[in-house]
Amino acid sequence: MVLSLVLLVLIGLPLAAGGVWLISLGGSWYYLLAGLGFLLTAALLPRSGTLARLLFAAVLVGTLAWAVTEAGLDWWPLGTRGGLVILAAVWLLTPWATREASGWGLGRIALGLAVLACVATAGLALTRDEHRTAGQLAPARTAQAAADPALSDDSVPPGEWHHYGRTLKGQRYSPLDQITPRNVDRLQVAWTYRTGDVMRPEDVTETTYQVTPLMVDGLLYLCTPHNLAIAVDAATGEERWRFNPMVGLEENRQHQTCRGVSYHADPELAGQSCAARIFLPTSDARLIALDAATGAVCTGFGENGAVDLWAHMPNQKAGFYYSTSPPVVARGLVIIGGAVNDNYAVQAPSGVIRAYDVDTGDLVWNWDSGNPDRTEPLPPGETYTPNSPNTWSVMSADPDLGMLYVPLGNRTPDQLGMGRSPAVERFSSSVTALDLETGQVRWVFQTVHHDLWDMDVPAQPLLLDLDMPGGRVPAIVAPTKQGDVYVLDRRTGEPILPVREVPAPGGTIPEDFSAPTQPVSALAFTPRPLQEADMWGVSLLDQLACRIKFRSLRYEGRYTPPSTQGTLVYPGNFGVFNWGSIAVDPVRQVMVGMPTHLAFTSQLIPADRIGPEQEVNTGEAGLNLNVGGPYGVIMQPFLSPLGLPCQQPPWGYVAGADLRTGGIAWMHRNGTIQDAAPVPVPIRIGVPGLGGPVITAGGVVFLSATIDNYLRTYDLTTGRQIWEHRLPAGGQATPMTYMVDGRQYVVQVAGGHGSIGTDTGDFVVAFALPR
Template sequence: MIAVASGAVIGLLGLALAGGGVWLVALGGSWYYALAGVGLLTTGGLLIARRSRALWVYAAVVAGTLAWALWEVGFDWWQLAPRGAVVVLVGLWLLLPWVTRALVRDGTGRPPAAWRGAGIPLALSVVAAAGVAVAALALDPLDRDGRLPVRTAAAPAPQGNQPAGDWRAYGRTEFGDRYSPLDQITPRNVGRLEAVWTYHTGDVRRPDDPKETTYEVTPLKIRDTLYLCTPHNQVIALNAETGEERWRFDPKVPDETNRQHLTCRGLSYHEAPAAAGQEAGPSGAACPHRLFMPTADARLIALDADTGHPCAGFGDHGTVNLWRNMPHHKDGFYYSTSPPAVTGRLVIVGGAVNDNVSTMEPSGVIRAYDVITGALVWNWDSGKPDQTAPIGPDQTYTTNSPNSWTTFSVDEALGMVYVPIGNQPPDQWGGNRSPETERVSSSVVALDLTTGKMRWVFQTVHHDLWDMDVPAQPSLLDLKTDQGTVPTLVAPTKQGDIYVLDRRTGKPILPVKEEPAPQGAAAGDTAAPTQPTSALTFKPPRPLEGRDMWGATLFDQLACRIEFRRLRYEGRYTPPSTQGTLVYPGNFGVFNWGGVAVDPVRQIVFATPAYLPFVSKLIPRENATTNYVSNGKPGLNENYGAPFAVDLHPFVSPLGLPCTAPPWGYVAGADLTTGTVAWQHRNGTVRDLAPVPLPFRMGVPDLGGPIVTAGGVAFLSGTLDYYVRAYDVTTGAQLWESRLPAGGQATPMTYLAPSGRQMLLVVAGGHGSTGTKAGDAVVAYALPPG
């Protein structure tokens, strides 16, 4: 009975595999699944008839599967495992005595022995498969080993006029390099780091919060105080030594169901010159040290960093209304999630709009306010790029213009602010974009600090149809080249290119070439004939193929292969379509708002590339009101007023796993002077992503960002498992990790405590979009005393 029951089960597996395999063949895919399905069906039938030939047939299935798997993916264990696991387990089952005893040898009527006759080839094929699996476990063909230069002898010193032990801006300085000159923590001693205090903000998720409620904040450290903001825009000051709360400010941001995001990535700081007089607050105290925070209800608030009270002379009792002069005022549709840029006399702010709701969105204008009074100094509106003087009270900015939702960088010596620009909604259809929009979408724009006029623009995607905003703060450094030291800007992008530009002119330092791009955009639209690619790139090394599809088993892998063949895909920049287009890299990005970390002394970059494809399917709209892809407010991706809504989702299997094979996330190091990637290693485990907490190091995406230190150690907390980790910057080797109480999707920072100890600070509050555990923890680490 066991043989008969086994035959029935194997026959059903074969039927599913053969049916899906025939479908895949009809779509032009691999023949393996159909042939393997026939093999399982034949095996099942022979088992039901109690014929020993079943073992011979199944031996051929195992051997054929092994040969096919090695031909497709080599010794990549995480690719071999789903191809062979079910097949080998069934083979082991068939070798068990209670199965083989029930079988009859043809022509004899006698049962075979498991390890003789028909059992021998099956046993040998199973052993061969096991041997390949063991060998693959010892190899990682996707890892790249190497070393970054320890120090460039003639490299310029790191810039910035703040104390070495402070972290006074989101990227530590307005240069945004995320580099600390502290060196107490080194590769030799980092393994001794321990948590010294934990603080809980008390700001937790509320029932009416949007899905994308996130802790993405990088705290500031100024003198002896830490400053951070929470998703609901509460500002908290902590003792930098002990984590004890000093003050708290709550702007009372009202709940709003229209909001897509509830995020505060950080605060900005301004310190007046000692001799400068400041306006008096309500208590008569000066406000020479001030913090700036944009809120989820579109206010820009200035706070006294010493007391937490609003700076009364800034705007209207400490507040500037960012809705002023905005078209299409609708609560929840415009706000700023990133800290503004601050100079000696300006605070410069952008903003985000809800993704692809309509063609009548607020403007993406960039505005500069007087850092003391809050008076508008200039406004750069991409719809009217040459008219930067403050507009009148009855005027409005350009509707639906490209916005900048991420963080800016500033070079006051050159007199420029560097603004990463996004796209004009709708992201996936661009038939009605203006020439002004086409010029600046998905680009880095350099604006004059005095006038707001555009000094230069560098576009990273032409006629963007994939939501490939420039997502991260550019990093500034002075790079040593064959032509001498050049003021440089490093811009990571969603599509994987890292552009290294002369920040005076926007001209590439590392080569950029135009490559042919797929054509055939949706009705009423066009696709750019070429797209730029940097010499320093983390783009996928080749277009996806069927062999890149993945799953926990043969069966969900087969489902992914079928879906892959049904989608339109011609490589990077395949236009969105009504058929459904595979977008790879997806709009999650190879890099996102966490950006990269740059060591200006060693002239290197520490990066965390991620690889997750998305599906973009255009849905023809019959009117401007019906919801096609969303339920209720705010109508994300509906594109009211455009010809198409867009169904946008990750490319995953029926089990919810990525359809593409791991690794999905790496750490990597590159030399900025040559544009070469020195090393790249898979990073992070699926412990907190899998149904059971198995710490398989498959390589998971990071959503946060790294920092680097003069001690030669990099830190990262944003992977989708709940750890903060330390790495050797030279080789990329992981040196230390510590479990976090929640998702750490924020960029960590490091500072010098009043006691003289170098501290590592990590915020662990989770991220709604990635589904990581929510929390409200701020954790400080340090080396043990002595």
């Protein structure tokens, strides 16, 4: 009986005390009542086991009623609400719980029936999926439609992959159809290559392997986190060449990664060295040109094969500026943006985009969003606008229309909007179309007004033509961190699917202001606003802590302004969509994405309250100083004391939608907690993902990206998972596919992600059907 008393008191006291705290914040009364129930049961137990069990049966029935009222028959929030109470009830049913003789008296019968009711409810919940949207995308269209040159992109041979998204349109779509839903389960590893570039103890936290390789003429081209460029045989995985730019390490970098290289071939130089080139961006702010055949430096490009991206850059400080994404190569230009460290300092480098001659490396034009009308190269001694919005992700292009499509971020500090110029206010967090020849602005579409939440447009926009009721329209599809997917006319930036302005919360710090409205797309994967009942934990105790935290934060829905109190940001900085973007099928005119629903918190800290002993600027999460600004900021995921998300799962999905109507056809939980839980059980709970999908004409979607180490395939039409393969490390990269000697291969890079904590490695794995 002593053990029973200890158990009841150890659970009851924190429930009752925390319950009082929660009530004082305007929260649920359940925890106080449950805590008192535990304590009263403990008080009755030495006197009457029957009364104690009867009382606890009432506690259990009350818990069941409360849990079903809040969570319905959704297993994960339902089970964690009842788990601790049921375990205590089962213990109280045992003969050892009291000093009374064994036997089934009234108290034990009542408690037993209450336990059975809970078990039956849990069993029913396990048979349901409350988060599944079941449906079908339109089946494959006719062969005539598939051959329509306006719908297919013949700028790249069908079996190759020349750009980050395969073509300049960024569709992540392959016309290959050898692999289908009927045979995909026969895929096997064709070869594995290891780069030798692994995470080092002295690396920054955000050291990640995010590359999508290219495939041209039988060679696979890739880069590594420390900016090695490598070519391997696409059929065997045998290394052909490697180049080390010797970038060194720099503790001020927020990111140590390389998402890809770029390719260009000049037919007029066929047979000469550097007739085909690989362009490598580096984390020490260089753009290097390499011979695609040998890996030798193309010395005629720039200064001995490289251009210095620090040229004309203000506020030069090592590690504060570099390029993590591959440049665009179009119309004889190689065009590159760059990443500026978020929230390290107010005086930051520029977010300028520059276009260089693809052969010589001469600067042709530069577009600085802080000074948007002046695009001619600057004379010696002049610098670009400090701290203008930057493009750290991947751009796309339409050479026929002569446009470059730029996903723009915010200026730093992200959470402090005072002092922004009219140009910054216009271009921040937007998709902007530039003239390929001159860099002049053709149109701009803003996805967040006066962004205070780090809601950069993080993903490459995708280009395709849509058959709308009024005729065929050249479209651009832009996924965003906040979950809106904007479908626009890429000639003008005008919406194809409706966009409306909705009221947004106000009440910023005194020095700032917030936009009264924000745009919302008709096609959106934005989660519904959080409520206290959405708080989650593996037990009542950590769930209670999350409820207290939720009630202590400022939260009035999406776009609640940053505050010194602390603000809940949902969707969070991780983004519903991030750099992995989405994939589109230009024939079916549908999309597949991997929405992530994960809350973050931000808190503004007055600069004079930040002590010299505090750890700062260790990455995007944690305390960042905003040197020169009135506030620093603490940003981090919204986590329980056990380090789990405070909001109930699912946290990650895979979804398919029709781009002509904006209708979401299917949406399913994606990924398991196998590699994140203390016990490696592959429970499909729906987990966050960083990376993107690929669609093939065979009707198969390939994706990895989740926090468990798997490559998965889904049926494009139904969204049903049809195959998975265990990877040797985290697959936080977008896969690609190609064909060599009549055999279709799928390649996934598996190297992990430092801040997510997935297993690190240096693997490039190719899959194919048996010969």
